[in-house]
Amino acid sequence: MSARARKGLRIDALVLVVLVALAAALPLGASGFTQSMALTCLMYVALATSWSLFCGSTRYLSLATSAFFGVGAYTSAFVLGSLPWAAAVGLGALLAVVLAVVMGSAVLHLRGTYFAVLTFGMTELIRHSITLAEKSLAGTVGRVLVVVPEPLTVYYTVLAIAAAAVLVSLLVRRSRLGLAMAGIGGDEQRAQTLGVDTRRVKVIGFALTAAFAGAAGAAMSVRWTYIDPTTVFNPFIGFQTVLIALVGGAATLWGPVAAAVVFSVLAETLRLQLPQVYMMALGVLLILSVLYLPNGLASLGDALRGRRRGDAPATVGAASAVAPVAPSSSSAPAAPAAGGAASSREALDG
């Protein structure tokens, strides 16, 4: 690791420690409302960071977050009466990982829209299956959670999950696994040719994402006291995670964290009074961010800095997100301008 990379790691670690300390101190002087808002923030920090860890670097657009979240929530609802709190959360994460490995083995050979649509379809299938199973086997629609830990315990658990998600993301980014995932995002075939076991890397990355989503689901389930498939498998949890990650910048570490805080505060304040306006604003924001900030808020700083130095504006597109492996387009030595334009044109119209 170069001196510069080590310095970056130190700074990131320092920021993380400061943020965790702040979040840990928050319940001391905050009202119940602020605390619940902070809890939502932390949940989305965990979800969006772990989503970006895999999906941001490999550019596989997963919509299965709500499946992992829901599996975690249902697990803790089932076992909370008989197992201690930490074990329930751990088991939730474990089952989500199992699901991710099974799902990943089945669908991770498909790219792009196929992958996105399939993960969405599977999430819905799981939701409907559980609804049907509950109806026909248990004879109920949802479950009431009787044994519920203290709100403060829940808060610190979710804080720990969020901090772990950021820490793991921070470390994985600099590891072989992280580089391999970035390589897959840049050009999967090339990564494979260079000796990356892409299949294994993808399944591991997907499972890692699922572990945090499952743990978050298991910890958050007690917040509702009554859960049913519609609440915990709500596709909206998945959408909002993707939205936060994309708006923040899925290829960056701090972008999703910042966006998670902004969105959760917006959600908690606006959603109760003006739910439709909130959702419409969300839609407009999503469209605008994809159209005008395709690399997320985090790229805003880079773009401004680049322009001030008089550099060429940062390449628009996810290609710039995969710096570790040179993207094929920029590594081609001095392609004639006209040829380059034509080839990008034909690719677009495909």
Added chain:
Amino acid sequence: MSATAWFELLASGLITGGVYALVALGLNLQYGLMRILNIAHGEFLMLGAFVTWLAHTRYGISPLAMAPLAFVVMMLVGFAVHRLCFARLARISPNVDVFEARGLMVAFGLMFLVQNFASLVWGGDLRGYDYLTEPVRMGGAQFAANKLVLLAVALAASIALIVLLRRTLLGKGVRALMQSPVGALLVGIDTARLHPLMFGIGLGLSGLAGSLLSMTYAISPSIGEPYTVTALIVITLGGFGSMTGSLLAGLALGVVEALGMHFGSPSIKPLLSYGIFIAVLLWKPHGLFRS
């Protein structure tokens, strides 16, 4: 089961299937031609339904007259959406994979926007009106007249689109674009004109389907989403870019659902459709009707 009961069951499956086909054709036009997986497609069906309902209950315009109007209105909306979102997206995306992924996100944004706009304006209640409800006897079975109208118009519009694509110069251009975008550009096919037009026609078909649906079923702002999912299933079954495939797959899915709901239970319907969907995507990702 008697022959009449079978006939009734299959026919009701075909009626639902006709709507599926119409919605799926529109989505297929967008995805097959432009790689826009418009997850908000069903929301425009819902808008078409609300426009028809509003025109009928407020101004007393016949829903049947509103059907072509809903098509035109949604087509204009489609032009605007394409102009504002997807034209720019195509310009800034470095390649088609990136365009597809970003297009999907834009479509999700549209879905939030349109669905919540409707729920803000009209509220979440179920709404409906009576139109052509008198039963019609056919071969011993009985059908509400509006359902027969629905099937007839849906089939007519679907076939008209297929004929348009097969027989006219415009259709030839569209098919050329689907086969080879570069080749189409080389022989002088104007992408900048065809893309918005086809996107608009796609949304128009969705609006038409919504208009027809409002004659027979109660409508609410959330009716669109299930149709989007169904349309996705149908175009996967029929093959991306294959219009005839979409028509056949839509009708087939309607019949399969009708049978499943009759012999199983109504709650099995989502399981059935998602199950078929996933199975087809995993085993035959290029559609059932392609070798």
